[in-house]
Amino acid sequence: MPMPTIVAGPQRFTSAGWPVPEERRLVTVLFVDIVGSTALVDRLDPEDVRALQRAYFGTVAGVLSRWHGVVEKYVGDAVMALFGARRSDGFDAYRAVRAALEIQGALDRRPLPGAPRLRVRVGVATGEALVDLAAARDGGHGVASGAVITTAARLQEYAPPGGVALCAATHRATTGLVDQRHVPPVALAGKTLPVDVWHATGTTRPAPTRHEGPLVGRRRELATARDLVVRAARDRSPRWLSLVGPAGSGRSRLLHELTRVVRTVDGTPVRWCVAHCPPYPQPLAPVADLVRGLAGLRAGEPPATVRRRLTAALTDLVPPTALTEAVYALEALLATPDGSADAARGAEVARQALLGLAARQPVMVAVDDLDRATAALHRFLHRLFAAATARSLPLVVVAVHRPEWADVLPGPRGRWHRLTVPPLRPVETGRLLRHLLGLADRPAAAVAAVARLLPLVGGNPGRAVAYVASLGVSQSVAASPGAAQSVAASPDAAQSVPEEVRREVDARLDRLDGARRAVLMVAATIDAGVSAATVERLLDWASGRAAPVLRALAAAGFLVLRADGRYGVADSVVREVAYARLPRAARAAFARRAGLPTEADLPPAPVVSPAPHPRPLPAATPPQVRTVVLPPTPVRAAADRRAARGTLGTYPAPLRRLATTPRLAPVPAARAVSGPVVAARPDGPMSVLRAPDTFGAVGVARPDSLLSVLRAPDTFGVARSAPADSAGSGPPAAPTERVGAGRVVELRDWAAVRDRVPPAGSQRATGPGRTAGPARAADHGAVLSTVGRGGSARRERRGRRPRWDLPRGVPAAA
Numbered sequence: 001m002p003m004p005t006i007v008a009g010p011q012r013f014t015s016a017g018w019p020v021p022e023e024r025r026l027v028t029v030l031f032v033d034i035v036g037s038t039a040l041v042d043r044l045d046p047e048d049v050r051a052l053q054r055a056y057f058g059t060v061a062g063v064l065s066r067w068h069g070v071v072e073k074y075v076g077d078a079v080m081a082l083f084g085a086r087r088s089d090g091f092d093a094y095r096a097v098r099a100a101l102e103i104q105g106a107l108d109r110r111p112l113p114g115a116p117r118l119r120v121r122v123g124v125a126t127g128e129a130l131v132d133l134a135a136a137r138d139g140g141h142g143v144a145s146g147a148v149i150t151t152a153a154r155l156q157e158y159a160p161p162g163g164v165a166l167c168a169a170t171h172r173a174t175t176g177l178v179d180q181r182h183v184p185p186v187a188l189a190g191k192t193l194p195v196d197v198w199h200a201t202g203t204t205r206p207a208p209t210r211h212e213g214p215l216v217g218r219r220r221e222l223a224t225a226r227d228l229v230v231r232a233a234r235d236r237s238p239r240w241l242s243l244v245g246p247a248g249s250g251r252s253r254l255l256h257e258l259t260r261v262v263r264t265v266d267g268t269p270v271r272w273c274v275a276h277c278p279p280y281p282q283p284l285a286p287v288a289d290l291v292r293g294l295a296g297l298r299a300g301e302p303p304a305t306v307r308r309r310l311t312a313a314l315t316d317l318v319p320p321t322a323l324t325e326a327v328y329a330l331e332a333l334l335a336t337p338d339g340s341a342d343a344a345r346g347a348e349v350a351r352q353a354l355l356g357l358a359a360r361q362p363v364m365v366a367v368d369d370l371d372r373a374t375a376a377l378h379r380f381l382h383r384l385f386a387a388a389t390a391r392s393l394p395l396v397v398v399a400v401h402r403p404e405w406a407d408v409l410p411g412p413r414g415r416w417h418r419l420t421v422p423p424l425r426p427v428e429t430g431r432l433l434r435h436l437l438g439l440a441d442r443p444a445a446a447v448a449a450v451a452r453l454l455p456l457v458g459g460n461p462g463r464a465v466a467y468v469a470s471l472g473v474s475q476s477v478a479a480s481p482g483a484a485q486s487v488a489a490s491p492d493a494a495q496s497v498p499e500e501v502r503r504e505v506d507a508r509l510d511r512l513d514g515a516r517r518a519v520l521m522v523a524a525t526i527d528a529g530v531s532a533a534t535v536e537r538l539l540d541w542a543s544g545r546a547a548p549v550l551r552a553l554a555a556a557g558f559l560v561l562r563a564d565g566r567y568g569v570a571d572s573v574v575r576e577v578a579y580a581r582l583p584r585a586a587r588a589a590f591a592r593r594a595g596l597p598t599e600a601d602l603p604p605a606p607v608v609s610p611a612p613h614p615r616p617l618p619a620a621t622p623p624q625v626r627t628v629v630l631p632p633t634p635v636r637a638a639a640d641r642r643a644a645r646g647t648l649g650t651y652p653a654p655l656r657r658l659a660t661t662p663r664l665a666p667v668p669a670a671r672a673v674s675g676p677v678v679a680a681r682p683d684g685p686m687s688v689l690r691a692p693d694t695f696g697a698v699g700v701a702r703p704d705s706l707l708s709v710l711r712a713p714d715t716f717g718v719a720r721s722a723p724a725d726s727a728g729s730g731p732p733a734a735p736t737e738r739v740g741a742g743r744v745v746e747l748r749d750w751a752a753v754r755d756r757v758p759p760a761g762s763q764r765a766t767g768p769g770r771t772a773g774p775a776r777a778a779d780h781g782a783v784l785s786t787v788g789r790g791g792s793a794r795r796e797r798r799g800r801r802p803r804w805d806l807p808r809g810v811p812a813a814a
Contacts, residue, residue, distance in 0.1 A: 023133060023581045026506060027085050027144060028096040028126045028170060029152035030069065032060060032103060033078040035119040035161045041077075053077065056118065059106050067099040067280075070136055072143045080152070082144055085129075085136040090247075090507035091279040093126050093173035097200050098280065100124055100164040101178075108162070123156030124200075125149075126169035130583065154188040155197065164200040171198045172499060177278065179204045205299060206278045211256045213435055216461070217428035218254055221421060225258050228417055232396050233265040233362035238388040240409055243400045245421030247504045248462020251400050252368055254421060258398070259366070270362045273354070277369040283376040284337040286367055287347050291330055294353060307331065317356035318349070326353075339376055347376075351384050358393040366398035371405035382409075389415065404511060423459025430454060432461060436468040458571055466498040497573055505577040512558075517578075519549045520558055520569070524578040525590045529566030538593045 034040070034056070041049055060079050064071060069081040081099075084092030100122040107118055127148030135143045151167060159165035171180060179201045185194035215222070225241060232239040245251040259272045275289035292298075295313040297306060310327045318326050326349045333346025357363050365384065367373065381397055388395040409416050424432065433450045449471065457464045497505070509517055522538050523530045530538075535546035550567050553559040560570040569575035579587075591597065 021132065021134060022130055022583050024128055024583060025084060025131045025581060026088070026092075026126070026502060027129050027131060027146075027148065028083040028093045028124060028173075029129075029144075029148050030064075030081045030083065030096045030100055031078065031123045031125075031149075031152040031156045032081075032100070032120050033156055035121055037077045052118075055110070056107070059110055060103055063099050063102045063106055067095045067102070069096065069099055070143065078153075080149070082129075082131070082136065084506075085131045085144060086133070087510045088503070088506045089279075089510075090503040091173075092503075093124070093170045094177050094279055096124050096126075097164065097166065097170065097174050097178050098203065101200060101202065104162055104164070119161040121156045121159040121161060122164045123152045123154070123159055124164060124170050125152035125155055125167040126173060127151065127167075150190065151188065151195075154190075155195075158183075158186045158197060159199065166198040166200055168196045168198075169499070171196075173503070174200075176206050177204065178202070206276065208276070209252060209256075211253050213439070215253065215257055216432045216435075217424040218250060218257070218421070221254055221419060222257050222261065225254070225419055226261055228419075229258070229262050229364065229396050229398075230265050233268075233270065233394045236392050236394045238385060238393060238395045238397075238415060240385060240397045240399065240416050242416070242418045243398065243421060244403050244418055246402055246460070246508075248460045248466075249421045249423070250461045251421045253461070255366055255368060255398060255400055259364070262364070265362055268361055270364060271357060272364045272366065274366045275368070277367065277372040277377070279372060281372065281374070282337045283339040283374045284333060284343050284347050284380070286373060286377050287350055287380055288334050288337040290354070290365065291334060291346075291350050294350070294357070297334075303331075306334065314349075314353060316360075317353045344376075347380055351380060351387070354384060354395070355387055355391070355393065358388060358395040359391070362394040362396075364396050364398060366400070368400045370399045371401040385409075424461065425459065426454060429457055429459050429464065432464050433457065433468065436464060437471075455572055458573065462504075463498075463501055463573070466501050470496070470498045497576060501573060502577060505574055506581075508574070509578060509581070515549050516553055516558075519546060520553060520574075521578045521582055521586075522590060523553075523559060523567055523569050524575040525582070525587060526594055526596070529562050529564065529568040531566050534566075534594065538590050 040052075044052065056077070057074065057079065061071060064079075064081045067083070069083050070085050072080045072082050074080075081096075083096040083099075089095075103122065104120065107120060111117075125148050127146060129144040129146030129148050131144045132142060155165040155167060166174070166180065174180070180198040181201055183197050183199055185196050188195050225243070228239060228241055231237075243251045243254055255274075259274065262270055262272075264270060271294075273290045273293040275286035275293070277286050291310075295306075295309045297309055301309075307327060310330050311323065314323055314326050314330075329342070329346040329349045331346075332342040333350065337343055354363060354365065365381070367377070367381065370377075381399075385395070385397050403420070430450050433453055437449055449468075453464070453467050456467060509520070512520065518539055519530075519535050522535050526534065530550075532544075532546040532550060535541065535550065536543060539546070550559060554561055554567065557570060558574065559567045562568055569578070582590075
């Protein structure tokens with residue numbers, strides 16, 4: 001079994017050869033191997049083996065080249081190829097699966113010398129790998145390194161002869177584009193859990209997109225498009241309307257609403273013929289979809305029904321003498337919409353039929369995702385529009401594509417119209433997120449989820465759908481034992497970039513040239529923003545080279561000019577993806593040149609973990625005090641100053657976490673940690689109470705001292721360092737506090753006394769500037785406690801908002 005490629009030598013980073021020599025990229029690996037190759041080679045002559053290998057490798061390499069795959073290595077009779085290693089278009093997994101299916105078909109059709117029926121197995125896996133960009137241009141040994149390579153090699157062992165096995169990530173990336181069959185999970189070597197596997201059986205026509213829910217924030221664009229279409233039908237003046245927007249912007253939904261609202265013009269019915277360009281379609285497949293819409297055909301209908309409906313649709317549109325020949329031509333187009341001569345004749349018949357229909361009533365020809373179309377479809381649309389312009393027919397061509405794509409349109413310039421679909425406003429994005437969360441049965445979490453997802457979505461409806469779907473995935477990952485190996489989720493899947501969004505952003509980044517991508521990655525590394533001088537220093541560029549690149553990126557919408565004159569990444573998701581593609585060596589080099597701490601220089605994060613076994617501290621152990629320095633938190637700054645002045649502070653619970661407050665992921669109890677650790681020991685001199693969703697590690701104590709920090713969204717961490725009878729020993733030390741770069745909170749000789757009835761005449765604080773006796777406190781349902789020497793902490797359960805009351809002189813950090 002071949003092992004994954006290991007690139008030898010120390011990692012290095014040199015900006016002179018930018019783009020960076022290596023990138024962390026999301027790639028799809030295809031691994032193909034001959035079934036029974038050992039027995040086959042044993043019975044053949046060495047010359048026959050060489051002839052067989054040449055024919056086999058030539059067939060496989062030809063298919064991989066057509067689908068833009070890069071051959072990484074040949075290992076015996078196995079071939080490994082990469083998709084997305086050099087440039088990603090967002091459909092790398094789809095291209096790999098199409099190549100795998102085509103390899104199987106090509107080998108079946110081509111009899112090879114000495115092996116009239118050669119069968120192969122193919123495994124396809126998608127994941128992250130470190131890619132050598134220079135070697136990925138031409139292919140070769142050592143292009144990529146990563147576990148995804150081993151996964152693809154292991155998967156092909158579980159593919160049937162002549163079959164294609166897919167991993168879970170490849171399955172998700174090709175759902176709706178490839179027919180797949182789920183098989184029982186398999187145990188791959190080196191994997192702790194079974195892995196979900198799918199078998200690809202063929203390609204399929206994408207199902208029409210279902211547009212549900214209310215239309216949010218597109219009323220103005222819809223009205224503009226409707227007015228233009230209606231005016232073209234009334235004036236019998238052909239128009240070419242382009243609906244332009246990035247992927248997920250809602251341009252397809254706008255086209256759907258346009259077909260719904262424009263049904264008639266002045267009482268005359270409007271005929272809509274809509275086609276969609278899937279990724280890498282057959283040359284004339286969208287024209288075949290237009291014919292199906294013209295004749296009212298559905299997929300899977302028998303040939304007799306297809307012929308009868310085509311005849312009825314063409315009866316009044318073509319001369320009777322040419323009707324039979326036209327029906328046969330359209331049948332050939334529907335059967336094989338490739339670039340053959342029969343398909344071309346069918347496309348010409350379809351063009352004449354649309355022009356004949358436009359002479360009788362207004363006709364709207366719409367093509368979604370036209371930027372994916374082939375040259376044959378562009379020629380068809382241009383000739384159709386030119387003929388309609390020459391005859392003054394009420395025909396409108398509606399083209400939907402991304403902003404980067406440009407087409408040379410025919411006819412007078414006054415007949416072209418470009419309508420840009422802008423991002424949704426924040427209030428509109430919030431409405432859409434609340435609607436999607438309601439459909440996902442998560443209305444309770446709508447407020448918090450909207451606040452967290454709003455900056456990530458960026459006004460893109462497609463991203464909103466993807467992020468809401470990722471919330472459901474993150475909740476269901478832990479429910480299934482086998483799902484841990486089938487779902488590639490980060491520790492916090494709700495805050496990670498969904499796979500479909502990652503693919504779209506990767507494609508946008510790869511459409512940039514090397515210099516622009518370099519500057520964008522530098523801007524993603526420096527959170528404070530970059531200037532031209534900073535970019536030139538980090539990339540070792542000559543003076544004056546970075547300024548035009550920064551302006552070009554700002555004009556393209558990747559960067560935004562801040563008030564201080566620095567440039568920052570406009571989209572937080574683009575910043576995260578661009579930073580994630582940098583290797584660790586490049587990140588460290590940029591950080592050193594910018595004077596920032598590297599990832600290796602950062603201190604370990606403090607954590608809280610429960611003690612596995614309650615055990616008192618040994619008496620002979622010398623006392624140790626470790627101080628926890630917390631980052632500044634503005635929400636508690638005023639409360640800290642008030643407490644430091646000796647006033648009584650009341651802190652309501654729960655506290656609301658700000659976006660700038662760092663969140664530390666929970667650490668399992670079995671994991672070894674190097675940061676400050678507080679163990680909860682019920683019978684020991686210290687205990688910590690912590691909810692599952694707290695901010696992080698709090699508190700270190702010794703028998704005669706205590707460090708206690710109260711911080712959590714739902715509960716507070718409370719520590720006690722001595723029994724009740726030792727509360728009065730020794731004068732309390734003055735607390736120390738620093739507000740600004742960090743805050744140190746340390747309390748000494750402070751013990752909490754709980755569930756003790758206060759003596760008569762004692763007073764206990766219940767609020768800022770107020771005191772009450774035991775009877776009044778009991779009436780309000782408070783937990784009774786005494787304020788001994790050094791103070792005490794308690795939590796009131798009065799009303800609906802419980803709160804913590806601290807004694808005088810106790811600073812607290814949130």
